[in-house]
Amino acid sequence: MNEDDTRGERERARADAQQEKPQGNGRGGKPQRSKGPGGGILMGRPFGVPVYVAPSWFLVAALITWVFGGQLDRVLPDLGNARYLVSLFFAVAFYASVLVHELAHTVAALRFKLPVRRIQLQFFGGVSEIEKETETPGREFILAFVGPLLSLVLAGVFYLGMQAVDPGTVPGVLLAGLMISNLIVAAFNLLPGLPLDGGRMLRAIVWKITGKPMTGTIAAAWVGRALAIAVLIGLPLLTHTGALGNPAQDIGGTETVTDALLAAILAAIIWTGAGNSLRVARLREHLPELEARTLTRRAVPVETDTPLSEALRRANEAGARALVVVDGHGEPTGLVREAAIVGVPEHRRPWVAVSGLAQDLNDGMRIPADLAGEALLDRLRATPATEYLVIEETGEIYGVLSTADVERAFVAAMARPH
Numbered sequence: 001m002n003e004d005d006t007r008g009e010r011e012r013a014r015a016d017a018q019q020e021k022p023q024g025n026g027r028g029g030k031p032q033r034s035k036g037p038g039g040g041i042l043m044g045r046p047f048g049v050p051v052y053v054a055p056s057w058f059l060v061a062a063l064i065t066w067v068f069g070g071q072l073d074r075v076l077p078d079l080g081n082a083r084y085l086v087s088l089f090f091a092v093a094f095y096a097s098v099l100v101h102e103l104a105h106t107v108a109a110l111r112f113k114l115p116v117r118r119i120q121l122q123f124f125g126g127v128s129e130i131e132k133e134t135e136t137p138g139r140e141f142i143l144a145f146v147g148p149l150l151s152l153v154l155a156g157v158f159y160l161g162m163q164a165v166d167p168g169t170v171p172g173v174l175l176a177g178l179m180i181s182n183l184i185v186a187a188f189n190l191l192p193g194l195p196l197d198g199g200r201m202l203r204a205i206v207w208k209i210t211g212k213p214m215t216g217t218i219a220a221a222w223v224g225r226a227l228a229i230a231v232l233i234g235l236p237l238l239t240h241t242g243a244l245g246n247p248a249q250d251i252g253g254t255e256t257v258t259d260a261l262l263a264a265i266l267a268a269i270i271w272t273g274a275g276n277s278l279r280v281a282r283l284r285e286h287l288p289e290l291e292a293r294t295l296t297r298r299a300v301p302v303e304t305d306t307p308l309s310e311a312l313r314r315a316n317e318a319g320a321r322a323l324v325v326v327d328g329h330g331e332p333t334g335l336v337r338e339a340a341i342v343g344v345p346e347h348r349r350p351w352v353a354v355s356g357l358a359q360d361l362n363d364g365m366r367i368p369a370d371l372a373g374e375a376l377l378d379r380l381r382a383t384p385a386t387e388y389l390v391i392e393e394t395g396e397i398y399g400v401l402s403t404a405d406v407e408r409a410f411v412a413a414m415a416r417p418h
Contacts, residue, residue, distance in 0.1 A: 193224030195273030224274030334358030
């Protein structure tokens, strides 16, 4: 599955407007945690892309270890308690297969020159966070298909490995389990609904037919919601009727509750992912409307020793909402942060100079007034800040761009009908 993991509209806007800087893993240091939404432990950087393991992975790994250990007790009863060590190895190997699946998406994205923020292994599988849209439906189809393809290849490799070992041994059981699990991963991801890979393939096909990527997204998202309902209702029914090869012995027992809970979790993931796909697509559709010039607040220049009360008086007279600190030659040197102004009581403002509240300017905080869309977002991601100086081509001060204004524009774009 390939979906930006977000937690609400404002956090999604903040994540796009100000991407966190990658956290390295210093030599001899502890694994670092991702600071983004739904972070985890940094495990490595294959192809330069950070791979994180979410805390929920450990819960699933423990569950897989317990369930697979119970299966091993029936197949290989002589193992005793060592079966849980074998089960833990299976859980790690299974998620290694999931990582290969996600790396296939990552390599394809990098091949198409699409930046990948990170890979995250989490509750049910993994997520490759690709920051930009593909330019053509053909590339979209390839990008989505390579993940299930690699899972099928891995299933074939494990099947060949089974031919070389005794099926009644630990290696035979492990290889059989990994073959089946990779087949399930491939089949599940090929289901034609977002946020699954099959949904992205369906989106690419509809995009190719209609010429409209948004139409493809809408079609694949609604199919994804239909799949969520089908999983919620159909998975427990299939289990109880024995269609999956494991007829339930007690319809009202623990197995029924477990099946229903699993179906509910999978359905929720698919339903939520489909909705997020629609929101992200709507956002990207309106990205060209987000221009630095239209979002910029008018600003007034003030000298470094100007009292805050006097600076605010000048701003009010000019109808401005931002302050730019300039030197004796009129060159901007800093921006007075809005949060800092709010933190100064009104009775102290005549005695506080604006220089004490200003954030020093660097080159990354100077934004051309004509910057818009993806280019604007790329600049904001490169240098996270709360305010940016917006300048004309001539170098003149146009105003100040606030991150809060960008976030509000994002939320408005997502709420606007396509």
